[in-house]
Amino acid sequence: MTRIPHVTPAEPNPLRALALDRLRRRTSMKWRTYPQDVLPLWVAEMDVPLAEPVVRAVTDAMELGDTGYPAGTAYAEALAAFAAARWGWEGLAVERTAIVPDVMLGVVEMLRLVTGPGDAVVVTPPVYPPFFQFVGHMDRRLCEAPLGPDLRLDLGALEETFRRAVAGGRPAAYLLCSPHNPTGTVHTAGELTAVAALAERYGVRVVADEIHAPLVVEGVDFVPYLSVPGGENGLSLMSASKGWNLAGLKAALAVAGPAAAADLARLPEEVSHGPSHVGVLAHTAALREGTAWLDALLAGLDDNRRLLAGLLAEQLPAIGYRPSEATYLAWLDCRALGLPDDPGQVFLERGRVALNSGTDFGTGGTGHVRLNLATSPEVITEAVRRMAKAMA
Template sequence: MPGYFDNTPERRSTNSIKWKAYDKDVLPLWVADMDFLSPPAVIEALRQRVEHGIFGYTYEPQELRDLIVARLKNLYNWEIKPEDIVFLPGVINGFNLACRMIARQHPNSQVIVQPPIYPPFLVAAEHNDLHRLDIPLVDTGSGYYEIDFEAFEQAITPQAKLFILCNPHNPVGRVFTRAELTRLAEICERHDVLICSDEIHCDLIFSGQQHIPVASLSPEIASRTITLMAPSKTYNIAGLEGSFAVISDPETRHAYEKARAGLTGHINLLGVTAAIAAYQDGQSWLSELLAYLESNRDFLASYIQQNLPGISMFSPEGTYLAWINCREARIPGNPQRFFLENARVAMNNGDDFGIGGQGFVRLNFGTSQAILRDALERMRTALSQLD
């Protein structure tokens, strides 16, 4: 597909959140959607469905359940049953529903998160009248984050009933290893803490890395885990709102279904159409996407090292999001605001990601290299004008 990912259609006229949030002279490298066309197979399947012309209520198709079961077996040797799958509008809905379920079972309890973390994690407990327990990841000094397992276990209280894991981690870009996930799961088991694992970026993994669903480690861990996945980030179809939870324990699944009763209804008909097409026929597109994203990641890391003094980043192991440290760049005030005002480049404010986010920005490199290069050159010019 030569040039497919260099082609980034104009998006401001499409009510794109990403492209309409800022003035027209701003390059938006913030919210996590990509500027690429979705797979041709997805576009064609949607075209055929639209031409049918009727968009009424739809069943949750067995075909999609079977595709997910086969996909998880093929990619991870993880065997689930079709009935383990609960379809959802989105992953954020998914972990908020887990909090709602816990609030019904254990009022006033705690929800563990690992900041710096995707901002909706930070408010999920509060949304459901629970309390958030921050157990931060540890920056080893090079931008590579690790889990301090002793600190993690010591911080857990008897009130902690849910751990929302993010793997691959947004924003720090870690793809946690089997050993790390096993140790986390063992700690949660000892303290009777349920795991809700947001794995929405699981398909966006770079060379030398392997995604391991935490629930695939053992039947015992699976029985205390809610896994959240979606084709949305992978195939750039987030606006079609189609995600799913995998919950193998029948009692937990029943409680989860009760928690969502009356809140989430029928699944999106076009989202189902896109998901089926993506999972059936999207692999060659995905392989080329990953190569393009990896090239962007490497270009970004090299450019920062060579041209942006005082700024550093760890090359993410997964996702198309870079967590960029601006603390040594002599930037006055907030770096997100500095680059927006002086470079006309919009990134996410590190402060929004909780503990450890001050002085950072999150940059979305899921765009054409031409746009990425333009943004970086603007940032270089802005930095060069500092006293």
């Protein structure tokens, strides 16, 4: 695949656009869960103004009263064009897509297509907490194949878990997080090809959550799972939600590989009623016209990663931090601080900084926290100052 590199941002850094007092006027989960004296660097919402094409698309819809039910393939066409330009992937076929309410509800529907009650779903912790919650509520059996010490896929552990998952001839699926949340790891083409080979050997179906795909750093290639040899039998969930901060405008796409088209065709028609029509319009505008804004965001996130690394080295050198290859999340190893299993509780109570508890991410999460970097440099600086003070 030939990937077009990120371009020099033509827009200002959106992470520097909003002051804290304005952000505190927001009514979303990030800004209403904790008291006002707490700095919220937890849930995956960004402290940014929306890209102008998205604002225009939503405003036009409001002026037209265009708030009915979603229809057509514009979203899929926009994603296919973005995938071709950004990742050099020409294999996203519009006819093998379906609109779903959001990525996690899409994951549930894909798992229903390829597994039944009591069947195994493999996950690779530490991983996004809703994987555990949604799969558990589906009456599926969770099997863990933890990441290796390098925070990359452990193919040996994955093979052994696949073997156990299909014991007795039962169907099984692997819920792949790509790029990986919370570590920000970007799986290589070689790793994904090996996953596909293992999946074929053991008859495991791969369902890939690729919601963070637009948020990959310059110089690192995101590889869609469906693009690798053997990935033809996979199913993917993609969305503009994370890349353009559109969680409140619900919409996502399920994408099938060529050998999984018949599975996707069995998706109940009523699932397509769940997405927001305005969400579809917003996501489509982001993918078609919002790449300049995205590039400015990515440059700002690079700055924030460097800033965080420097601040931790100066003020909390015992915290382990490896700048991520993707996402706007930082996975912090606090085990050397001598804190309880959930250091996030200490930083909240003593420092008034809200972070995600590592224990929620499953095996490998104890003693860790996840910090949201998608905010201003000033907020990150103040957050680290408070965290250091909490340890004094």
